[in-house]
Amino acid sequence: MLTHFQFKPLYENKNIPGWNFSFYYKKQRFSGVYHQTGKIEWTANTPEQDEIETLTSQIHELMLFHVYE
Structure with missing residues (x-):
């Protein structure tokens, strides 16, 4: 679970x-x-390959809730 999302x-x-x-994760x-297209560019500490899909999904949900609500 990611925390302190900003x-x-x-x-x-x-x-x-x-x-x-x-955000913080582990x-x-x-x-x-x-x-705008939903593409994510990692700028610091790219997550492990097996965690990218899960984190990307959570980030999309948070952005949809906070930005497009």
Whole structure:
């Protein structure tokens, strides 16, 4: 389970889609860029290959709830 999820707009003009995000998972901090298309670019500490799909799904859900709600 990921904790301390945070996000902020990637651009000063908040009408341009794109967000920086960060969270903790298994006591390790991860961060990345969430693009309008749903693509995730990991910027720090890429998760293990077998965990990427699970984390990506959780990030999509959180972004849909917080940004597009």
